[in-house]
Each structure stands twice: as C-alpha cells, then as structure tokens.
Amino acid sequence: MTIDGQTGDVVKRAAKIWASEDDVSSKGSLETIQAYRVSELRKMTFVFICIAAAIIVAGLSITYGTMDIGFFQCYEVIWNHITGNVNDKLIDYIIVDERLPRIAAALVTGAGLAIAGCVMQSVMKNPLADPYTTGISSGAGFGAALAVTLGISIVGGNYAIVVNAFVFSLVPMAMMLGVGKLKKASPTMMIMAGMAIMFMFNAFTTVLKLQADPDALAKLYSWTVGTVADCDWSEIMLMFVVVAAGVALTQIFSRKLNILATGDDSAKAMGLDVENMRIFLLLIISLVVATVVSFTGLIGFVGLVAPHVCRIFVGADNRYLVLSSAMFGAVLLEVADFVGRTVIAPATLQVGVVTAFIGGPMFLYLILRQKKSTW
Amino acid sequence: MRIDIEHMDAGYGDKKILHDIDLHLEGPGLTCIIGPNGVGKSTMIKCMNKLLTSTSGTVRINGKDVAELNRKEIADIISYVPVQTDDVFAMPVFDTVLIGRANKSKWKTSPVDIIKVKKALEVLNLTDLADRPFNELSAGQHQTVAIARGLVQETEILILDEPTSNLDIRHQIFITSLMHEIAIEKSVMVIMISHNLNIASMFADNIILMENPGRIRQVGPTAEVITSENIEEVYNVGCEIIVHNGRPVMLLDNILN
Numbered sequence: 001m002t003i004d005g006q007t008g009d010v011v012k013r014a015a016k017i018w019a020s021e022d023d024v025s026s027k028g029s030l031e032t033i034q035a036y037r038v039s040e041l042r043k044m045t046f047v048f049i050c051i052a053a054a055i056i057v058a059g060l061s062i063t064y065g066t067m068d069i070g071f072f073q074c075y076e077v078i079w080n081h082i083t084g085n086v087n088d089k090l091i092d093y094i095i096v097d098e099r100l101p102r103i104a105a106a107l108v109t110g111a112g113l114a115i116a117g118c119v120m121q122s123v124m125k126n127p128l129a130d131p132y133t134t135g136i137s138s139g140a141g142f143g144a145a146l147a148v149t150l151g152i153s154i155v156g157g158n159y160a161i162v163v164n165a166f167v168f169s170l171v172p173m174a175m176m177l178g179v180g181k182l183k184k185a186s187p188t189m190m191i192m193a194g195m196a197i198m199f200m201f202n203a204f205t206t207v208l209k210l211q212a213d214p215d216a217l218a219k220l221y222s223w224t225v226g227t228v229a230d231c232d233w234s235e236i237m238l239m240f241v242v243v244a245a246g247v248a249l250t251q252i253f254s255r256k257l258n259i260l261a262t263g264d265d266s267a268k269a270m271g272l273d274v275e276n277m278r279i280f281l282l283l284i285i286s287l288v289v290a291t292v293v294s295f296t297g298l299i300g301f302v303g304l305v306a307p308h309v310c311r312i313f314v315g316a317d318n319r320y321l322v323l324s325s326a327m328f329g330a331v332l333l334e335v336a337d338f339v340g341r342t343v344i345a346p347a348t349l350q351v352g353v354v355t356a357f358i359g360g361p362m363f364l365y366l367i368l369r370q371k372k373s374t375w
Numbered sequence: 376m377r378i379d380i381e382h383m384d385a386g387y388g389d390k391k392i393l394h395d396i397d398l399h400l401e402g403p404g405l406t407c408i409i410g411p412n413g414v415g416k417s418t419m420i421k422c423m424n425k426l427l428t429s430t431s432g433t434v435r436i437n438g439k440d441v442a443e444l445n446r447k448e449i450a451d452i453i454s455y456v457p458v459q460t461d462d463v464f465a466m467p468v469f470d471t472v473l474i475g476r477a478n479k480s481k482w483k484t485s486p487v488d489i490i491k492v493k494k495a496l497e498v499l500n501l502t503d504l505a506d507r508p509f510n511e512l513s514a515g516q517h518q519t520v521a522i523a524r525g526l527v528q529e530t531e532i533l534i535l536d537e538p539t540s541n542l543d544i545r546h547q548i549f550i551t552s553l554m555h556e557i558a559i560e561k562s563v564m565v566i567m568i569s570h571n572l573n574i575a576s577m578f579a580d581n582i583i584l585m586e587n588p589g590r591i592r593q594v595g596p597t598a599e600v601i602t603s604e605n606i607e608e609v610y611n612v613g614c615e616i617i618v619h620n621g622r623p624v625m626l627l628d629n630i631l632n
Binding site: 036126269 | 421446454463464467469477491494498553557561
C-alpha cells in the first residue's frame, strides 16, 4: 500500500473527521451524550443508595435497646429534638444522649476511614494502601501505649490517650511525606518508607507492653481493638467537622486524583503539580484519620475494603468513588457496630473485631466473583 | 508554534545524557526523532515540556522560556503521550480518554468534551472498545487509547514517546500517517519518537537523527537525513537506501563491527 492508496484514504478520512466541527446536535452525538449522562446517573444512584442505607441502618440501630421504640418514632424524636419540640424527655434522652452518639460516631468514623483508604489507594496507586498499611495506626498505637504504660502524655487527664494517639499518628505520615518531598520519591518508595516506620513504632510499642503492668495492658488492649461506644457529642462534632471537611476537599480535588492516576509524567504533562498535589491530599487524609483514630482506637479494614467495594459499582472514577466510599464506609461501620451489639447480646463485640469478621469474607467473595478489570 | 532549544545539557542525577543540544522547530508538520537506544530521545522530549529540567542551556516554547512557565501553562500548549501509562485502577476507555479534557472542561463534563472523545475514538478505531476497562486491553490498544487522550487535549504541539512501539506494521503506518495528516489538517506540530525508520521516512516532514553520546547529528527532510552513511555510522548497521514513491527506504544488512 502506498501513501495515496487504500490506507492513505482511510487515514485522510480519519484526519478529516478529527478536524471537522464538533456537531453536538446530530443524532449520533445526542445518543453518545445521552449514554454518558445515563452512566453518570447510574454512578450517582449508587451514592444515593449508600446515603439512604446509612439513614435506614441508623434508624434500625436506634430502635435496638431495652426500651422498645419504633423505627419511625426514632426519626420523629430526633426531628423534634432538632426543632426544639421535645414531647417526652425520657425517650428524647434515650435516643439523643444514649443511642445516637454511638451511631453518629460509627457513621463519621466509617466515612473518615473509607475516604482515607480511597485517597491513599488512588494517590499511591496501590490497592493495598490504607491508613494501617502506611503506619498511621502504629503511630497512634505507640502514642496510646506511651500514655497508658509510662504515663507520658502531651496533655494530662481524660484526653491523655486521645492527644497522644493523634500526635503520634501524624509522625509516620510526616516522615512519609518528608521522604516524598525531599527525595521526590515515587508512591511505592513512600509506601515502603511508611511500612519501615510502622515496624519501628510496632517494636517500640512491644517494648512498652513488655514493661507494662496487667491493668495498663488491659486498658491498652481495649483501646487497640477500637470502639465507637465511648464518644460524646462534643467529640463526635469535632470528628464530624474534620471528616466532612476532608470529604469535601477530596471531592473538590477528585478530578485531579483521576489525572494523578494516569502516571506521574502523564499527570505533569496535563498540568498537574504532582508532588505537591500528592502531599496535599495525603496531609488532608492523615488529619482525618488521626482525628478519628485518636477517639475510636484502631478500627481496621473499613479503609481498605470500602473503596474496593465501591469500585465494583462506580468504577475507578474518583469523582464518584470519593463520595460513595465515604458513604459506604459509614454504612459498613454502622452495620458492624450494630452486629457487634446484637450478635452475642447482652455482651458486646468490639466494632474493630466485627469489621474484620464481616469485611473479610465479604471482600474475599467480591474479589473472587469479580473479573480482573477492577484491579 | 515553535520550539527552540539552545546549548542544552540534560541528564539524570550525575549522569549526563544530552550534550549541547541545539534544535529549532517551527510550524505544523510531523517530526520524527530517530536514534539508537539510550541516546537521549525521551530525555530530549521530556525537556521540551519540563518533565525534566535541563542542567544548562535554554528551552523556549513559542519564545517563552519553559523554566518560567508553570505546568498548567505548558499543558495548554503541549500535550504529551508517554511510552507507558499507569492503569492500576482502570476506568472504561471512554472515561480514560476523557481525562485528557481536564484542562479544557469545567466541573461538569460538557457535551463538547463528550463529542471530542467520541471523535477521537472513532478516528483511532477504538469505538468498539469504549466501554472496556483500560487495563483489559492489549498493549497495542492500550497505546492507541493513550494517543486518543493526547489528541483530545487539542494543543498546538503534540509530543509522543514511541507511540507505535507495541503496534503491528499496519497500525504503525496508520498512526504515523494519521499524525502527519492531523498535523496538516489541524495545523499541529507533532513530534514523535520512532524506531521504524522506513515508516518514519514515509510520513515525516522532518527527521531528527540523534547519535551517541547524546547529540543531534542532523535535522532535516527525510531524503537528507536517511542516508546509508548516517544509518551505518549512527546505528552501526549496514544498509542500502533505495527510493520508493519519492521517499528513502532502507534495506538492512548485517551489524557492522
């Protein structure tokens, strides 16, 4: 074939198509636009399903307790409390002060951990990245161990563990970001740095545990397992503000996350300041995780699993993945806490244990039935 | 549109790859960069859009020093198709190409963005793959999708790093000739690295021949650059040049000592 032969004609025609005016009103164009809008709607539907599920599961969870309160009555009581129109003070107290904090804490914590997992996996381009594989939990664990076993804490009193966990959970991430900034490191190098720091902190924690008395060990153990039962409203509000800001910021930058996922060179060539964007996003989510973890202790699995499950339904487009991961994480942790409270009632199973029990098999099932494409 | 490189040295860490590069490209057309492995072809194109910073000398795009332009400003002028694209969490092909519109589009994907992607897929014969996950494609299809993403950025300069390395000969001819046609039709400066000298010779308006250690040996029309003397000295491979359809064609011999 020559340049002017058959191949040449095909190419010339293709080039002419590319150079032609963009006709957005032709039948074919309208069909493509329509199909794209339908796919957008389908992804948004999943986000709304997760939001609806969070509300419904929360309602179901509130009804559970020694006093029998109906499903719709729960919402009515909450609504009345918000509008300041409280009819029955006892029921109001039971729902708003006794039952709701735990549920709200579960929702906020789940959303925070899931968003962290989602961002970390996308930024690091690694399906195994989550707040735990990158050392945040080990930092928090060491901070808590320091307060419990040696009584060394940044602030005294009730918040000794919380503040210690918060500050020390930021250390591994700060070191990871430092490596990233100074060495212009690749995501893989940053993850490996995170893991190295995780092992160091875990070793320190083990040394502290060896010296600790049984009471301190028990206290440390219960913090390590992770629970959403002990948060009061002021703590929940603080977590909510940080998590909501984290979700909002991540959502705003979700298009940049998509660009980042194309590879560093490609993303830079598309106008993205790759190194600074990566550090900025990791900084946001490390603050989110540090806040959540310091109040609830170590709750694993949500950050790893929620984004993967959502990818099956909405794909890897971060514009939809960020919000749906947050919502799905909230539902997942809420369900886990509800199961933990009911499955061996009147005893309670810690939510951190239940997330692994529910999340593990669910994740395994989804991996096995899923085609390779999502990962 | 023009690119001016003057007395540029570049490399990685202490290792210097490019030596005293001088290059002036102007106007639309297809320019193919050829040369042996490791000679610095990719390094040179990375310096053009500041993916790599030169250690000395200057690089100017449209008269402006790239050192003084930010990434966004460069991305508005140059689009770049890397030799490899990440696909850890892959989207469907349509959405993968749509990412290329990031610089042009606002928060909501506009009908024009959607139609641009549709056209790019049509032009590159990828329409049937639009809904397929990017990471399920063959290496050649993968590469063609990356080219589509480069096209939809609609910049005046398009740089491609070995865009045909995974393609069969028909598709190598198709992509190279398409780049030539688009350069003319859309008035774009297309710069691509190629290892298939005969195909480059068929369609390139200009050839940049690089030689070890990291220098430009010659820049010019194909007939002037693709000569047996050049090929034998640069690649250390014996060859005979014949003319076919007005273009030089290489008949290869054995490796020279």
